[in-house]
Amino acid sequence: MTYSVDLRQRVLSFVAAGGSKTEAAQRFSVSRSTVHEWLGQPADHQASKPGPKDSRKFDREQLRQMLEQQPDLLIREMAQQLGVSNNAVGNALQRMGIRRKKNSALRPGLHAQGL
Structure with a gap:
């Protein structure tokens, strides 16, 4: 599933502000593995990932x-x-x-x- 860049940024901001990965996954309705994947990507990749219509x-x-x-x-x-x-x-x-x-x-x- 493709998630919006906005959702990705909100999840990453939540974790950066001290929230746990599990809490972030539950709060934003994404899987824990997705949160881990996003955290492992470089910051420039997260913001510039093209959407399906680009x-x-x-x-x-x-x-x-x-x-x-x-x-x-x-x-x-x-x-x-x-x-x-x-x-x-x-x-x-x-x-x-x-x-x-x-x-x-x-x-x-x-x-x-x-x-």
Whole structure:
């Protein structure tokens, strides 16, 4: 389960203020192992951990233009240019109804949209 950064900070503040790990787990409804894990992570990791939606924040119109200009780009090349993961690009292409096949005869998604 993914917990919010705010909850993580509240738990860590509670323990830093003298509360026990067990009390923190009970008070904030998380497991003791989660509290231990959070305490073992460096402080910069706790604050900067990306949420599940961070990797999806890129301009899909930019992706569409990239495909129009260079239709032979690999997903990993597009991801690198956009600064996101390969999965983020693959998922965006799927949501846009675009199939990434090298044989243009097998790319109805691109031809139907004029790409």
